[in-house]
Amino acid sequence: MVQPAKPSPTNSTKGAESPLMRIIKGTVAIAVLGFVAWYIYQQMFTEQWPFETPDRVLATNAHEISAEQLLGLKFTNDQGAPVSLRELVGKKHQVIVFTRGSLASVSYWNKGKTKEGLVNVCPYCTSQVSGLAAVADQFHEAGAEVLVVFPVSKAAEAKDAEPIRAINTPNQVPVFPLWLDLDLKAVDALAIRAHLARPSSFILDKAGQLRFSYVGSNADRPSGNELLRQVRELGKEFPVEPVTPEPALEPSGAAPEVPATK
Numbered sequence: 624m625v626q627p628a629k630p631s632p633t634n635s636t637k638g639a640e641s642p643l644m645r646i647i648k649g650t651v652a653i654a655v656l657g658f659v660a661w662y663i664y665q666q667m668f669t670e671q672w673p674f675e676t677p678d679r680v681l682a683t684n685a686h687e688i689s690a691e692q693l694l695g696l697k698f699t700n701d702q703g704a705p706v707s708l709r710e711l712v713g714k715k716h717q718v719i720v721f722t723r724g725s726l727a728s729v730s731y732w733n734k735g736k737t738k739e740g741l742v743n744v745c746p747y748c749t750s751q752v753s754g755l756a757a758v759a760d761q762f763h764e765a766g767a768e769v770l771v772v773f774p775v776s777k778a779a780e781a782k783d784a785e786p787i788r789a790i791n792t793p794n795q796v797p798v799f800p801l802w803l804d805l806d807l808k809a810v811d812a813l814a815i816r817a818h819l820a821r822p823s824s825f826i827l828d829k830a831g832q833l834r835f836s837y838v839g840s841n842a843d844r845p846s847g848n849e850l851l852r853q854v855r856e857l858g859k860e861f862p863v864e865p866v867t868p869e870p871a872l873e874p875s876g877a878a879p880e881v882p883a884t885k
Contacts, residue, residue: 687814688813688825688833688836688838689833690827690831690832690833692812692813693708693719693813693825693827693833694707694708694709694712694827694831695707695709695812696708696804696808696809696812696813697808697809698772698802698803698804698809699802699803699804699805700800700801700802700803701788701797701800701801701802701803706800706802708770708827709831711768712827712829712830712831713829713830713831714768714829715766715767715768715829716765716766716767716768716826716827716828716829716834716854716857716861717767717768717770717825717826717827718755718762718767718768718769718770718824718825718826718850718854719770719772719824719825719826719827720751720752720755720769720770720771720772720822720823720824720850721772721774721804721809721810721815721820721821721822721823721824722745722748722751722752722771722772722773722774722787722820722822723745723747723748723774723818723819723820723821723822724773724774724775724776724780724783724804724807724810724819724820725743725744725773725774725775725776725780725781725783725784725819726742726743726744726745726783726818726819727743727776727780727783728776728777728780728819729818729819733818743780743783744783744784744786744787745822747822747842747844748787748822749786749787749790751822751844751846751847752771752787752790752791753790754846754847754848755769755771755798755799755847755850756790756791756798756799756847757847758847758848758851759798759799761851762851762854765851765854765855765857765858766829766854766857766858766861767826767854767857768799768800769798769799769800769850770799770800770802771787771791771799771800771801771802772802772803772804772809773787773801773802773803773804774803774804774807774809774810774819774820775803775804775805775806775807776806776807776819777805777806778805781803781805784801784803787801788801804820807819807820815838817840821838821839821840822839822840822843822844823836823837823838823839823844824836824837824839824844824845824850825837826850826853826854826857828857828860828861829861834853834857835850835853
């Protein structure tokens with residue numbers, strides 16, 4: 624008896640995908656679309672950050688940093704000498720701005736947006752420093768001094784602060800001190816380490832009391848004008864003494880003026 628031939632599998636059966644393969648492909652597609660959407664968002668919108676932090680955000684920026692912690696920090700100035708905030712107590716109000724520092728040791732995915740030629744410097748940091756430099760004279764008039772801190776994970780990364788120095792010295796004279804936080808000692812003492820450091824701003828009054836603080840995440844940070852407004856509020860408690868101009872000197876060789884006689 625002749626057995627009937629078994630039907631051969633159709634092409635559709637051979638090419639059918641398993642449910643697991645469909646799930647894998649779908650997951651990959653969603654991940655790719657998500658990355659593309661994130662990249663487009665970064666390119667289109669992040670540069671529009673206005674650097675103006677709403678009052679409600681400032682009021683709810685909770686942290687555990689104290690004035691004593693800040694005063695106990697050690698830094699290195701541009702001449703390589705050790706410096707601290709405690710040395711400045713009693714002179715002026717201090718506006719301390721921590722940048723993110725050198726991003727040389729930060730992975731590509733955690734650096735965030737960078738600009739051409741500024742691979743290891745956060746562009747938001749350079750924008751904030753530019754804003755501070757623009758109103759530096761007004762800080763001095765309000766009785767305050769701005770200090771910018773550039774954290775580095777090792778001394779060799781100090782060269783990455785050059786873009787900050789360029790902003791700070793438009794006429795070969797520093798607008799404000801630029802201090803290095805070598806080996807992230809100050810960053811770790813304040814617990815603000817995050818890809819390299821969280822951008823943070825503090826104001827100590829001339830008595831050494833902490834009067835304002837804001838610890839940011841990436842792009843969020845108070846602008847120069849916002850920090851200036853906070854300093855001017857201190858003027859109600861610490862009036863700034865007007866500076867009396869020195870009398871002009873007589874030109875060399877000029878005869879002294881003789882008062883007229885009646």
